[in-house]
Amino acid sequence: MSVPGVKLVTIGERLLVDNDRVAARNHRRLSEAGVLTVNIMAAPGAGKTSFIVRTLEALRGRARAGVIEGDIAGSIDAETVLAAGAHGAVQINTGGNCHLEADMVERALHDLDLDGLDVLFVENVGNLVCPTQWALGEHVKLCLVGAAEGDDKPVKYPPMFAASDAIVLNKTDLIDLVDFDRAFFTSSVRALNPAAPIFDVSCRSGAGIPVWADWLLAQRQGVSGRDSARLGMAPIGGT
Amino acid sequence: MSVPGVKLVTIGERLLVDNDRVAARNHRRLSEAGVLTVNIMAAPGAGKTSFIVRTLEALRGRARAGVIEGDIAGSIDAETVLAAGAHGAVQINTGGNCHLEADMVERALHDLDLDGLDVLFVENVGNLVCPTQWALGEHVKLCLVGAAEGDDKPVKYPPMFAASDAIVLNKTDLIDLVDFDRAFFTSSVRALNPAAPIFDVSCRSGAGIPVWADWLLAQRQGVSGRDSARLGMAPIGGT
Numbered sequence: 001m002s003v004p005g006v007k008l009v010t011i012g013e014r015l016l017v018d019n020d021r022v023a024a025r026n027h028r029r030l031s032e033a034g035v036l037t038v039n040i041m042a043a044p045g046a047g048k049t050s051f052i053v054r055t056l057e058a059l060r061g062r063a064r065a066g067v068i069e070g071d072i073a074g075s076i077d078a079e080t081v082l083a084a085g086a087h088g089a090v091q092i093n094t095g096g097n098c099h100l101e102a103d104m105v106e107r108a109l110h111d112l113d114l115d116g117l118d119v120l121f122v123e124n125v126g127n128l129v130c131p132t133q134w135a136l137g138e139h140v141k142l143c144l145v146g147a148a149e150g151d152d153k154p155v156k157y158p159p160m161f162a163a164s165d166a167i168v169l170n171k172t173d174l175i176d177l178v179d180f181d182r183a184f185f186t187s188s189v190r191a192l193n194p195a196a197p198i199f200d201v202s203c204r205s206g207a208g209i210p211v212w213a214d215w216l217l218a219q220r221q222g223v224s225g226r227d228s229a230r231l232g233m234a235p236i237g238g239t
Numbered sequence: 240m241s242v243p244g245v246k247l248v249t250i251g252e253r254l255l256v257d258n259d260r261v262a263a264r265n266h267r268r269l270s271e272a273g274v275l276t277v278n279i280m281a282a283p284g285a286g287k288t289s290f291i292v293r294t295l296e297a298l299r300g301r302a303r304a305g306v307i308e309g310d311i312a313g314s315i316d317a318e319t320v321l322a323a324g325a326h327g328a329v330q331i332n333t334g335g336n337c338h339l340e341a342d343m344v345e346r347a348l349h350d351l352d353l354d355g356l357d358v359l360f361v362e363n364v365g366n367l368v369c370p371t372q373w374a375l376g377e378h379v380k381l382c383l384v385g386a387a388e389g390d391d392k393p394v395k396y397p398p399m400f401a402a403s404d405a406i407v408l409n410k411t412d413l414i415d416l417v418d419f420d421r422a423f424f425t426s427s428v429r430a431l432n433p434a435a436p437i438f439d440v441s442c443r444s445g446a447g448i449p450v451w452a453d454w455l456l457a458q459r460q461g462v463s464g465r466d467s468a469r470l471g472m473a474p475i476g477g478t
Contacts (some may be wrong), residue, residue, distance in 0.1 A: 043283040044367045044396060045388020072368065073397055096398065098337065098368035126395065128283045129311065129337035129366060148387035148413065149284020156365065157283060158312055159335065174387065174416065 019134055022102035026109065026137025033114035035066075036220040037122060039100075039138035041160060043153075044126030046146040047170045049077045050203035052121050053084040057206075058213035060085060063118040063220065068092060068108045070100040070125050077123065088112045099130040102137055118220060128157040139223055140216075146171040151181045154188035162192040166199065168212065173202040258373055261341035265348065265376025272353035274305075275459040276361060278339075278377035280399060282392075283365030285385040286409045288316045289442035291360050292323040296445075297452035299324060302357040302459065307331060307347045309339040309364050316362065327351045338369040341376055357459060367396040378462055379455075385410040390420045393427035401431040405438065407451065412441040 030037045042048050052067055059065050066088040069077040078091035090108040092100065105122060112120070122138060124131045143164035145153050148171055154161040161167065167189055175182065189198060197215060201208035269276045281287050291306055298304050305327040308316040317330035329347040331339065344361060351359070361377060363370045382403040384392050387410055393400040400406065406428060414421065428437060436454060440447035 043365065043388075044392055045282055045385070047389075071395060074394055076391070076394070096368070096372075098366070125368065126282065127337070127366060127368060129335070129364065130369070133335075146284070146387060148385060148410065148417075149282075152315070153283055155313055155315070156310060171387065174413065177413065177416070178387075 016133060019102045022106055023135035023137045026102055026106055027139070029109065030114070030120065030137055030139070031223055033117070034223055035114050035117045035120050036140070036216070036223045037120040037136075037138045038140045038142050038216070039122050039124060039131070039136050040142050040144060041124045041128070041131045041164070042126060042144035043128045043146075043149060046126070046144045046149065047203050048123050048126070048144055049080055051144055051168065051170060051201070052081055052086075052123060054201070054203045054206060054209045055121070055213055055216070056081065056084045056086055058209050059119065059217075062213075063217060064116060065119040065121060066090075066112050066117045068105060068112075068120065068122045070094060070104070070123055072096070072098075072125060081121075087116055094125055098125055098127050099134050100124050100136055101134050105136045119216065128153070128160050132159045132163050140165045140219060142166045142168060144168045144170055147175045147180045148178050150178070151185040151188070154185065154192060158192050161189055164193065164196050166215070167193070167196050168199045168201055170201055170203055172200050172207065173204050255372060258341045261345055262374035262376045265341055265345055266378075268348065269353070269359065269376055269378070270462055272356070273462055274353050274356045274359050275379070275455070275462045276359040276375075276377045277379045277381050277455070278361050278363060278370070278375050279381050279383060280363045280367070280370045280403070281365060281383035282367045282385075282388060285365070285383045285388065286442050287362050287365070287383055288319055290383055290407065290409060290440070291320055291325075291362060293440070293442045293445060293448045294360070294452055294455070295320065295323045295325055297448050298358065298456075301452075302456060303355060304358040304360060305329075305351050305356045307344060307351075307359065307361045309333060309343070309362055311335070311337075311364060320360075326355055333364055337364055337366050338373050339363050339375055340373050344375045358455065367392070367399050371398045371402050379404045379458060381405045381407060383407045383409055386414045386419045387417050389417070390424040390427070393424065393431060397431050400428055403432065403435050405454070406432070406435050407438045407440055409440055409442055411439045411446065412443050 064087040067081040067086045070092045075091040078089040082089045090111045141164050199212040303326040306320040306325045307329050309331045314330040317328040321328045329350045380403045438451040
């Protein structure tokens with residue numbers, strides 16, 4: 001290529017530094033409002049929206065949750081989560097962009113009533129690679145993987161699993177049908193990430209959702225009100 | 240962001256133009272050697288490697304196939320396809336890159352004996368977004384989607400389905416377990432792409448692989464020997 005690789009890296013790094021600055025601003029704003037924010041990252045078809053819907057059901061009467069939906073195109077997910085009881089939902093269409101960036105989330109925050117929320121789910125674009133590098137201002141980076149994708153995803157996409165504060169294995173109802181080696185999956189995750197909790201769920205049956213929802217609400221304790229100043233940009237998941 | 244969006248687009252376009260130049264060079268080289276080349280694009284866990292393995296089995300004694308494996312990390316896929324009878328395999332590790340680019344394939348071609356091949360499979364990094372824009376020099380762009388990913392993938396990731404010359408629906412053995420609406424899937428694909436054939440396969444059972452393999456070999460007729468000059472960069476799939 002005639003454009004030297006080094007130059008590209010420099011520009012890429014500058015974009016990431018700019019992104020981190022906006023992400024820090026989002027993080028402060030969300031912490032001050034006491035809104036625990038979860039960046040949900042996964043491959044296409046892992047079940048991100050179904051997972052949010054199930055979690056909204058589990059949080060009903062316990063916490064008010066909003067949703068930011070990131071998609072290449074369409075608004076079907078925002079409609080789905082509103083119907084499932086989200087206290088506000090904003091759809092971001094990224095055009096061709098394969099991941100959300102902090103400034104997109106910043107704009108979306110203008111359209112949400114943060115004082116009316118306890119939790120905010122940000123559904124990233126389906127992609128196990130690029131979202132890893134782009135902080136959004138979240139408190140918890142969550143990686144969702146479907147059992148039908150295979151037990152080798154941590155080996156194939158190590159940065160995503162290393163960077164996550166919580167890992168959710170979805171579609172456990174299919175586990176026996178797809179030769180998924182649960183022990184291999186766990187040991188692969190642990191080689192990359194010793195601390196993050198791994199939640200087994202089935203969004204089809206609802207199995208495992210209560211345990212995850214309890215953990216999520218426990219994380220919220222660290223974000224609300226006056227504690228927020230202590231948080232900085234450090235992720236609170238897994239601690 | 241302080242870096243104007245316009246500037247980023249310009250650099251991105253320049254990179255794509257450079258990439259297209261290398262892709263055209265790869266395409267000429269592969270056409271002159273009579274090697275039908277298939278760029279296999281899919282989300283993580285759709286079953287790209289299993290699909291290549293099943294196709295290698297179906298081509299045994301009928302065509303000699305090589306494989307270029309693109310992954311963020313690891314070499315397990317190259318070992319797998321060699322064990323399944325590939326006539327040569329090259330592993331590309333992209334580091335953090337979420338898609339293959341033409342110059343990576345150009346380097347990999349140095350390590351393959353093209354005169355000994357009829358077909359070349361290029362397994363892209365698992366990603367339904369970015370690979371769409373990056374031509375590699377292939378004759379056929381193939382999009383593989385697993386039924387467990389849901390019937391809404393064409394709606395969510397339209398550029399990939401619009402750009403493909405052939406679409407493979409894998410994991411059809413799971414179709415009744417995951418509320419996959421086959422008619423909705425087909426109509427969504429057709430709205431984006433009126434011509435590309437859609438192949439239903441199960442890499443678990445092998446169902447549907449012979450039909451796909453016959454189609455693939457028929458495509459090869461257009462690539463071999465003296466006909467190659469007529470091909471240029473036009474995709475031959477779906478014709």
